[in-house]
Amino acid sequence: MSQSTLNTYRSGPDERGHFGIHGGRFVAETLMPLILEVEKAYREAKDDPAFKAELAYYLNHYVGRPSPLYFAERLTAELGGAKIYFKRDELNHTGAHKINNCMGQILLAKRMGKRRIIAETGAGQHGVATATVAALFGLPCTIYMGEVDIARQQPNVFRMKLLGAEVKPALSGSRTLKDAMNEALRDWVTNVDDTFYIIGTVAGPHPYPMMVRDFQSIIGEEVREQMMQAEGRLPDMLVACIGGGSNAMGLFHPFLDEPSVSMVAVEAGGYGIETGQHAASLTGGRPGVLHGNRTYLLQDDDGQIIEGHSISAGLDYPGIGPEHSWLFDVKRVDYVSATDFEALDAFKLCARTEGILPALEPAHALAEVAKRAPTLSRDTLLVMNLCGRGDKDIFTVAKHLGVEL
Amino acid sequence: MTTAADTANPHDTETRTFRLARRFAKLKAEARGGLVTFITAGDPDHETSRAILKGLPAAGADVIELGMPFTDPMADGPAIQASSLRALANGARMTRTLELVRDFRAMDADTPLVLMGYYNPIYSYGVDRFLADAKAAGVDGLIVVDLPPEEDEELCLPALAAGVNFIRLTTPTTDDRRLPAVLANTSGFVYYVSITGITGAGSASATAVTAAVERLKRHTDLPIAVGFGITTPEGAADVARVADAAVVGSAIVRQVEAHLDADGRPTPGLVPAVLDFVRALAQGVRAARG
Incomplete structure (x- = not known):
């Protein structure tokens, strides 16, 4: 196709x-x-x-949906560009999407x-x-x-x-x-x-x-409705982190046929793509077959699977969902990466400006938001999926900041 | 195509296509079940696995399965997982596996050799290139665990077109409705996986195996080899009594593992121990219908 x-x-x-x-x-x-x-x-x-x-x-009654679509006002002011909304899926029961x-x-x-x-x-x-x-x-x-x-x-x-x-x-x-x-x-x-x-x-x-994907699409469906209510129109840009890619697919899928909505998925860049120590299957892998599907995989030249690396244990999978691989091939979604350090900086930025400890996974998405938002006009509506809360990551973050708990 | 010409020229394409058929015909003529042995290519290292491979026919292996190592062998138990990782750690790659086959063929023109493993290393190598090189090396058939009939276009149909047998796994979950589709593009023999589970786990009862083989025989004229969970000469004999062949894998691979030194290097006793074990299995199989 x-x-x-x-x-x-x-x-x-x-x-x-x-x-x-x-x-x-x-x-x-x-x-x-x-x-x-x-x-x-x-x-x-x-x-x-x-x-x-x-x-x-x-x-509705157990998970706590719909999760709020929240205007991150201080972060928006700090970055000085696009109007940033968080889809608050970290508020779900169990703390993630x-x-x-x-x-x-x-x-x-x-x-x-x-x-x-x-x-x-x-x-x-x-x-x-x-x-x-x-x-x-x-x-x-x-x-x-x-x-x-x-x-x-x-x-x-x-x-x-x-x-x-x-x-x-x-x-x-x-x-x-x-x-x-x-x-x-x-x-x-x-x-x-x-x-x-x-x-x-x-x-x-x-x-x-x-x-x-279908079960996660409730994220995007709610965003569509909530954004229409908040701003009277569709968002211009969606940003999500991606390991296997379920939170990103859930956010993106309901908008795939809206040509005005651009989408950015952020893979785990680990120590940097050039170091080989990363979990960016699309940016740094090639198509192969593992775990029941063909998709982009981290593998050596003999077809042996290579372990991914990321500061986030939720992103270091050597593969990615096959629909993402296809959306990458047809260029509908922009796939980029953020390093461990960029994610840590974003984690701190979010805590300081919004009073939210994000999981290290969406911190990767936020790192990309921090790069893009300042380049975008103030009437650009950007939605980032805050797909998990950071409580689980405080030990990892402390270690990287040189703090002993 | 004559028998004399086949023997004279093991690289003739026609002979390779039929090496499995000829071997099973011979077993039938001898009125006995066969022994199919599995080892992993390059386990624990290239030279040792070459020595085992060369000794297998004389030890009594009727058909050889040679595992293509893969980092993520999802249908295999701990023994074969570990053997794959040992081989990879010691430099196994697809080109080296094919080299083993070529070396084997140079000294044995008759024993069928089947490559077994997972699809990704083949896909990565390139399907057309793989089939051409495997054929040239003297491979008779392929067993690729993660290619069900739903994915026949990937490798099964190209393999058949290239004259390489594609051996399908059937399992206790393959019901009568599904069986014809599973058997449709199968050639060489049918591999019946006697348990739902991974390699090297429990074994099926003789009654269950007998019933399963009878069911398969109603659907196909191909020889039936039964594997998974066969660990002893007696177990192999039980299966060889009712099926055309018994497949033993994990138990042989465990012999390799048992004869490594503390640093994982092969001890001098490794090759003889593996071949002795195969000899015992072969004796069991040969005595089964006696």
Whole structure:
């Protein structure tokens, strides 16, 4: 698909789960019947008013949606350019956007009669959100987490345990998020009959990238409505951070066919793209196949996967959702990166000007906002997805600032 | 195409296409089940794995599966994961794997060799280039775990067009409705994964395996090899009694692991230990229908 022939950017994926050359269903045969079953169940559920009503109820009364669209007045004054709004998804129950998707998937799991939940997690945010909804619906839950991540994200590990989840360390490979996903897939292949795998981002085999995007699209849908109310028109620019890319996809997707809305996604630049120590799959990777889909991947010249690096454990995944890879190929979204240091500076800026500790993930988005806003006119409406709160990151930030807690 | 010409010229393309078929025909003529052995290319290092590979036919392997190392082997258990990482740490790459196959073919024109692994290293190498080089090296078939029939256009159809067998995995979750689609573009043999799970985990009961093989036989005339969870000569014999071949992987790879020194280097006893184990498996398989 070339850009010139497109009438819409919102029709994907095709029936085989492809976004351009990306996506697909690259899984072992044991999982294939399950993947088809999840797809069928999801297609039925999403058109079922009862399912939609149940999801809306929990998002409203339990998660706390809609999240506010907040005019960041002091930050706007400080940067001296575009009018900056924050989409406050960090105010959701569990402190990030992750629960939007978990709520959708666990309701689907229930509908399918599944009796056990598994998930992978990197920083622990998706693990906490999954453990939360599993507790809410009384389903046993196992979270896979890399041994290295377990060591550096102790508070979230404890949270998951308090919520009744079993946290199993991924001991193989680099012992981080990608290995946690391998372990979750190994669990799923072993427990095909009763287990539902709640994938945390817009990646994995079809239908996951589509399904997770749909569940996260509530972010963009609310922004559209809230911005119409606040300013009487659509925003001009959307900015979001991107690891797997679910918060960005959720914000962007409802606006993809609005030519006046530009979109910027910010990958984790780590120590800098030129150092090779980063997690910028689009800027620094090339297409490959991992975890059930084709997408841009960090890999060596022999097709072996390379571990990503970022100050943010939620962004250091060597891949990215396939729909982002396609939007990158057709140039609908501008993909850039921010380094660890830029994210730290943005973290401090946000705390100082707005009284909000952002998670290190959206701090990457804010770093890009800080670069762009001063170059834009004062009537430019910019929305940044503040997709997570920074409480979980204070130890990491303290360490980088040379402070001992 | 004559048998004499086949033997004289192992690089003749026609012979490669049929090496698997000929081997299974021979097993049938001998009225016994076969032994399919898996090792990872370059595990624990290139030279050691070359020595194992060369010794496998004499030790009794009827078909050889050679694993293409990958950093993220999602369908494999700890033993094969570790073997992949050992190989990669010691310089394994696709070109080196193909080199092993070429060396093997130079001394053995008859034993079918199948490359097994995951799609990304092949995709990265380039599908057309890979098929041309694999064929030239003497590869008879491919087993690519993360390419279900839904993705046949990626590698399966090009492989068949290039005259390389594409061996499909079928599993307990592949029901009768799905089975025809899974078997449609399968050639060489059918690999029945006897458990839902990863390599090297539990094993299926003899009754379950028998029933599964009977079901598959109703849908295909291709030989059926059964694997996952076979760890002993007795286990291999049980499977070889009802299937056309038994596949052993993790248990062989564990023999490699057990004969490394504290620094992960191969001890002098490694190659003989692996081949002795294969010999025991082969004896089990050969005695199964006796």
